[in-house]
Amino acid sequence: MPEQRAEDWAVTATGLIKRFEGKQVVGGVDLAVPRGAIYGVLGPNGAGKTTTLRMILGIIEPDEGYRTLLGCERPRDAGDRVGYLPEERGLYPAMKAREAIAFMGALRGLAWGEGRRRAADLLAQVGLAHAADEKIRKLSKGMAQLVQLLGSVVHRPDLIVLDEPFSGLDPVNQEKLEALILAERDRGATILFSTHVMAHAERLCDRLAIIAGGQRQFEGTVDDARATLPAQVHYQPRQPNPALAAQLPAGATPEGDGWRFAMPPDGIEPLLNRLIAAGHGIAGLTIERPTLHEAFVRIVGSVEDRRFADRKAAA
Amino acid sequence: MxxxxxxxxxxxxxxxxxxxxxxxxxxxxxFLFAPALIGGMSTIGGLGAASMADGAADRARLVVIAPPPLAAILSREDARLRKLFRHDERPSTLSIVAPQPDPAAQARALMGEQGRDTDAVLYGPIDRPSILVPARSRLTGNYLEALAQATVSAGRPDAVVVSATRIAAPRPAVxxxxxxxxxxxxxxxxxxxxxxxxxxxxxxxxxxxxxxxxxxxxxxxxxxxxxxxxxxxxxxxxxxxxxxxxxxxxxxxxxxxxxxxxxxxxxxxxxxxxxxxxxxxxxxxxxxxxxxxxxxxxxxxxxxxxxxxxxxxxxxxxxxxxxxxxxxxxxxxxxxxxxxxxxxxxxxxxxxxxxxxxxxxxxxxxxxxxxxxxxxxxxxxxxxxxxxxxVLQSGGGRPFWRRRPRDPISAA
Incomplete structure (x- = not known):
């Protein structure tokens, strides 16, 4: 496996630990986000996703561990090349939409005039041109959220960090947001976002990490995550035959006119050969790959089960 | 940058x-015009208070019980002494009243008179007067005493009126x-x-x-x-x-x-x-x-x-x-x-x-x-x-002397 330097990654985190009032919220998270990727941080509520992102961005300091942001050991040094949409959205209510976007750009080093010009373009892109001179307090929650999102990309950052970007958005705006994320990736930006909605991660992520119990439980591609569970096979023989169960993998259960079982470790072909040779034939065969949702539930569920058992043992 | x-x-x-x-x-x-509003209200309040104070001052007086021959000298000396005070610090108006057979009783009656404030009453011989004055008005008593002194001095046949020549002095630079x-x-x-x-x-x-x-x-x-x-x-x-x-x-x-x-x-x-x-x-x-x-x-x-x-x-x-x-x-x-x-x-x-x-x-x-x-x-x-x-609940992180060198990141 080749060794890469921190400069080669958009984000690296090694053993990040954070405690609030003695309670460990993040317990040693490692992350490595490749440049130019869309990277999802998935986890149930309270998993430590937001705290991890805040530590990576330098909003809070980790109690232990190290991180780099765009190759910089001090996140502030990369500040002008980063965009951030926090989980708790926040804008000045008296500011106009265009000014709010330009202001956020100005904080990251973009000249005000250029910021206003880009803001107008971005607002038009997401169909909010009519709201450019509206005060934030007059916008709907979804519109304000989009404005804030535009504020986090107006300076064309190399890294965009989005904390639960889809929460609170209706399906139309969610689609706009997905399109915006893909457009930013195509521009060359790295996108790191947290979510607990699997559908978005499944559609968008090049790689993802699953955090649960304050620790990273999985890291890889969506396919890797799905591969943590065996595919489900639905096999229908030519003739129903109760004796067939003995020839199927353990755990096979009858379903309709056929059987359902997990994909054998050596694949489906040897099994099918045996079944054909035994004269059962194949009337129907469906192989269902597990969804990310199922993989997530299994990974997170096993962590929760372990924690529950630990708590019970401690009690 | x-x-x-x-x-x-x-x-x-x-x-x-x-x-x-x-x-x-x-x-x-x-906010910008707050001082004007405060100043305006203070001025109105101040004018009202000053008006009330002036009204009260108009009703206050000092009384000297003295025979008519002394009245002119008393008035003249009172006018001269008043110039030593700033306008708002001047004593109350002087009233000169002719004596009655019992000046002490007359003084007490004047002091207790309804409808007017009497700050002090001077009676008796002008060179050994008695001054009826409330304890709190010591300075008023002092003024009447000084007035009596000035009246006595001015009443003497050899009294001299001093008239000084005033020459404007240059103001010191510092x-x-x-x-x-x-x-x-x-x-x-x-x-x-x-x-x-x-x-x-x-x-x-x-x-x-x-x-x-x-x-x-x-x-x-x-x-x-x-x-x-x-x-x-x-x-x-x-x-x-x-x-x-x-x-x-x-x-x-x-x-x-x-x-x-x-x-x-x-x-x-x-x-x-x-x-x-x-x-x-x-x-x-x-x-x-x-x-x-x-x-x-x-x-x-x-x-x-x-x-x-x-x-x-x-x-x-x-x-x-x-x-x-x-x-x-x-x-x-x-x-x-x-x-x-x-x-x-x-x-x-x-x-x-x-x-x-x-x-x-x-x-x-x-x-x-x-x-x-x-x-x-x-x-x-x-x-x-x-x-x-x-507020952000951020710890300080490790001090720099406890930070170990960062390991290279292995490709995931």
Whole structure:
């Protein structure tokens, strides 16, 4: 496996630990986000996703561990090349939409005039041109959220960090947001976002990490995550035959006119050969790959089960 | 871009936002014209109170029971003695009453007369008079005694009326009294302006906390720059306020009567007028920034408006305390107290403004301004760190000497 330097990654985190009032919220998270990727941080509520992102961005300091942001050991040094949409959205209510976007750009080093010009373009892109001179307090929650999102990309950052970007958005705006994320990736930006909605991660992520119990439980591609569970096979023989169960993998259960079982470790072909040779034939065969949702539930569920058992043992 | 330039740019971005958000609101007009409203109401109240006081004064009197031959001399001497008093300090009107068979009883009757206030009654022989006077009116009794003395002196056949020739003396270029007055006015002026303006800074972080904007700012900008920007923004508002009223008062100054203008001419700061004006502006700025940075740091810890309102009393007390310390220092230049007030950061701008009035050296002011600027930076840094730890709940991380070298990252 080749060794890469921190400069080669958009984000690296090694053993990040954070405690609030003695309670460990993040317990040693490692992350490595490749440049130019869309990277999802998935986890149930309270998993430590937001705290991890805040530590990576330098909003809070980790109690232990190290991180780099765009190759910089001090996140502030990369500040002008980063965009951030926090989980708790926040804008000045008296500011106009265009000014709010330009202001956020100005904080990251973009000249005000250029910021206003880009803001107008971005607002038009997401169909909010009519709201450019509206005060934030007059916008709907979804519109304000989009404005804030535009504020986090107006300076064309190399890294965009989005904390639960889809929460609170209706399906139309969610689609706009997905399109915006893909457009930013195509521009060359790295996108790191947290979510607990699997559908978005499944559609968008090049790689993802699953955090649960304050620790990273999985890291890889969506396919890797799905591969943590065996595919489900639905096999229908030519003739129903109760004796067939003995020839199927353990755990096979009858379903309709056929059987359902997990994909054998050596694949489906040897099994099918045996079944054909035994004269059962194949009337129907469906192989269902597990969804990310199922993989997530299994990974997170096993962590929760372990924690529950630990708590019970401690009690 | 260097970290300093970046921080400066971020500070100015935040300052610009705060300045515009504060100034371009209807409430700011109310704030800007507040002194006019307060002044107007004070004038109306003052006129009413003065009118009531004048009415009461019209009904008050001093009474001398004396035979008619003395009445003319008493009136003349009373008129002469009254010139020694300022208008508002003059004794009540003098009434001269002819004696009755029992002057003591007559005096008591006059004293108790309904419908008029009688401050004191003099009766008996003019060279050995008795004065009926309430215990609290000792000075009124003294005046009647002096009037009797003057009347006796003027009644003598060999009385001489002194008429002095007055020659206008050149005003000394520098007088100790003028310096002390200048010092006190400088201290009071800075105190008044900071009392009026610096307290506003205390609640400025509340907006960001309530709107959750602080998360956006904290991610984009070091908290020190956020604090610095907010302080500069509010200082800009204060400067606008001072410039506006400075211009207004400058125009009004042209209408000041010559006598009062001449009195103002006695204000002779030791460093000279122009340097004093520059130092006054510099020390006002530093006083604002010092107190503002402390108030900003404290106010940022408050999580509700109620907590911010509760802070207003201790904040006012701190300002009054600094004013008292600096006033005492201005009265006692070169004393140990003055040195303490000049060095203690929060009172330093006040005390150094007083020093500018009393001492001609300039170099201590350059030193003091640097010293004060250092403390502004320190207060901002401490305020930002407390905010980071207390509000953002961020630990300090490992100190640099405990950090181990970072391992190379293996490709995932």
């Amino acid at each position: 260097s970290p300093f330039r970046r921080a400066l740019r971020q500070m100015l971005t935040i300052a610009r936002r705060d300045f515009i958000a504060t100034v371009f609101t209807p409430v700011f007009l109310l 007088s100790l009294g003028g310096q002390h007055q200048s010092g006190f006015l400088a201290v009071f002026g800075i105190f008044f302006l900071t009392l009026f303006l610096a307290g506003q800074v205390v609640g400025t972080m509340a907006e960001e906390r309530n709107n959750k904007v602080i998360e956006v700012l904290a991610a984009a900008v070091p908290l020190e720059a956020v604090f610095g920007g907010k302080l500069i923004g509010m200082f800009g508002v204060a400067v606008l306020f001072v410039a506006f009223w400075g211009t207004v008062l400058g125009q009004v100054a042209a209408l000041i009567p010559p006598a009062i203008a001449a009195d103002l001419g006695t204000l002779t700061p030791a460093v000279g007028g122009p340097a004093f004006a520059i130092l006054f502006a510099a020390y006002f700025s530093m006083a604002y920034l010092l107190l503002g940075s402390v108030f900003l740091g404290i106010g940022a810890q408050a999580s509700t408006m109620r907590e911010i309102q509760m802070l207003s009393l201790p904040i006012t007390l701190v300002q009054v305390g600094m004013f008292a310390l600096a006033s005492a220092a201005a009265r006692l230049p070169n004393s140990l107290l003055a040195r303490v007030a000049e060095i203690f950061p929060l009172s330093s701008p006040f005390a150094m403004a007083g020093r500018a009035a009393n001492s001609p050296e300039i170099w201590p002011h350059l030193l003091a301004l640097g010293w004060q600027a250092l403390w502004v930076a320190l207060f901002i840094t401490v305020g930002a760190r407390l905010f980071r730890r207390g």
